[in-house]
Amino acid sequence: MYEKLKTALVDLSGETGLLESQVKITAKILTPKEAIGETERKDYPLLQGKEYLMQADFKGALGQAFTDAPKNFTGRVKDILNLKLADNGERALFIATLNAVMRHLGVVDKTIHCKNESPELCAGEIQKTIIEKYGADVRVGIIGFQPAIIDNFSKKVPPCNVKVTDLDEVNVGKVKYGVTIWDGRKMQEEIFKRCDVILATGSTVVNNTLSYLISLSQTYQKPFYVYGTTVSGPAKILNLERLCFQSS
Structure with missing residues (x-):
């Protein structure tokens, strides 16, 4: 499955000249308030410290991924593709970036988690x-x-x-x-x-x-x-x- 997802990212990036782009991808860990806002219900895993929301920013387009092993990252699309995806942290970086690139290209929408109510x-x-x-x-x-x-x-x-x-x-x-x-x-x-x-x-x-x-x-x-x-x-x-x- 990950090979299929990687191939899709390579194809999308290659077709648009983004693969070798020097544009930086910055992935960061969002705080619970940044990720989900103020909710009446308090038993979401995100609010219990069980999960974290990673956010990748690619040319202003945002993509996200939940994980229990968050990592910060700054680099190129090519660098993300070189990750072995051996653990939840690396997979979260890859998925958040995939979502951000696809959002930038207009292939997908609704990539940002809803908040509050x-x-x-x-x-x-x-x-x-x-x-x-x-x-x-x-x-x-x-x-x-x-x-x-x-x-x-x-x-x-x-x-x-x-x-x-x-x-x-x-x-x-x-x-x-x-x-x-x-x-x-x-x-x-x-x-x-x-x-x-x-x-x-x-x-x-x-x-x-x-x-x-x-x-x-x-x-x-x-x-x-x-x-x-x-x-x-x-x-x-x-x-x-x-x-x-x-x-x-």
Whole structure:
């Protein structure tokens, strides 16, 4: 998957003469307030110090990526392409840059995370979109602990119809919004077996699980959606359906 994403970035940059450009890419770690603003809900992983939002600035176009291993960086597109993508930090730099370059070229939009009350509004729109398409008795699988999305679904469908996996051991086994959080290291295939439709956080493109999830969606023939700004560019390249209603 990463080779496909790298090839896409090479092609886009080569066609537009950006690959050898001396224009600097600057990636920095955003503070929670910069990333998500002031929210009423306080259990977002970003606000708990579990995740960080990386932001790449390329010619004024911004791209972002969530990660648990943030790194600062200044360099060229060519330098980013030389990264081995061996860990979450390097993958976050690459994905944020990919998003920024694609935004600069007008290939994608909605690459900047929403703030303040907007994450709540987005969660409501995601829930409405899925229920209108698949019905009020839909069994929905949510990959990644996103409290607003979980809460919105658990209020509209029976909580037993909502399954959630997460990689954070602090969340695993806990009941959140009426839903028991499953271990994402052990239960990813099970969530595809039990649910009618799957929603996956865009962070999966950084933690190296997205390709596995795509293969499971194909194996079990389940509708598969990704959400968030991290996956804005990759979703376009990989032809994935993305739900991200309040980003800019």
